Amino acid sequence: MGYQSEAVTHGGRSKSFTWQTTESAIQITNQNDLKHSYSYEETHRVLKYISESFGNDWFPLANNVEKMYLGTEIDGLGSFIYKLHGGDTLHAQGASYLGVVLEEIGILEWNGNRRGIRWRLIKWPLTDEELLELCISPN
Numbered sequence: 363m364g365y366q367s368e369a370v371t372h373g374g375r376s377k378s379f380t381w382q383t384t385e386s387a388i389q390i391t392n393q394n395d396l397k398h399s400y401s402y403e404e405t406h407r408v409l410k411y412i413s414e415s416f417g418n419d420w421f422p423l424a425n426n427v428e429k430m431y432l433g434t435e436i437d438g439l440g441s442f443i444y445k446l447h448g449g450d451t452l453h454a455q456g457a458s459y460l461g462v463v464l465e466e467i468g469i470l471e472w473n474g475n476r477r478g479i480r481w482r483l484i485k486w487p488l489t490d491e492e493l494l495e496l497c498i499s500p501n
Contacts, residue, residue, distance in 0.1 A: 364382055364383045364384050364385070364498060365382060365383045365497065365498055365499065365500060366380065366381070366382040366383075367380070367381055367382070367466060367500075368380050368381075369381065369459075369462050369463065369466060370462070371458045371459060371462055372458070372461075372462065372472060372475075372476060372479050373458070373476050373477070373479055374476050374477065376476075377392060377393055377458075378392075378393050379391060379392045379393060379459050379462075381459070381463050383497040383498050386401055386402065387399045387400060387401045387402065388400045388402075388405060388460065388463055388497060390456060390459045390460065390463065392459065398452075398453065398456030398459060398460070400456070400460055402490060402493055402494055402497065403490070404443075404446065405460070405464075405493065406488070406490055406493050407446060408439065408442055408443060408446065408460075409464075409469065409483070409486060409488065409493075410487075411442050411446075412439070412442070412483060413483055413486050413487065415437055416482070416483075417483075418482055418483055418484075419482060420473055420480040420481065420482045421437070421438050421439065421480060421481060421482065422436060422437075422438035422439070422478070422479065422480050423438055423439055423440055423457060423458060423461060423479040423480070423481075424436050424437065424438025424439060424440045424441040424442075424457075425438070425439065425440020425441065425443075425444070425454050425455055425457045425458060426440075427451050427455065429441075430444045430449075430451060430454055431449075431451065438457075439457040439460070439461055439481070440454045440455070440457035440458075441454070443456070443457050443460075458479075461479070461481055464481070465481065466500060467496045467497055467500040468484070468485055468496060468500065469483065469484065469485045469486070469488070469493075469496065470482065470483060470484065471484045
């Protein structure tokens, strides 16, 4: 069960990474062999937050380490992961990978900018089961 793929982050310092899905999570491994794991429950909570906060409007990556630590980062993908995980900066930094994964499985659309990276929801609402199905068998 699961799916595997290779991808590249957006931005001026784009980085290649691999990702795979398991029965319980999206597993991401970057080019330095650093691993990030996002459970489907956590991913669904993040998407629900984004839907409630931004609707179908563009939302930012928002994962600046210093700004998250100081509590001055704007609302967005990374800052919500940071809040959800009790200030885990490393986990929130994985937002740049998770956003691309959610793009690849058809949930998010990227604005195409290398600076000012933003996405918007193009497939929502999803039940937990629909999210799992998309992760295991992307379009």
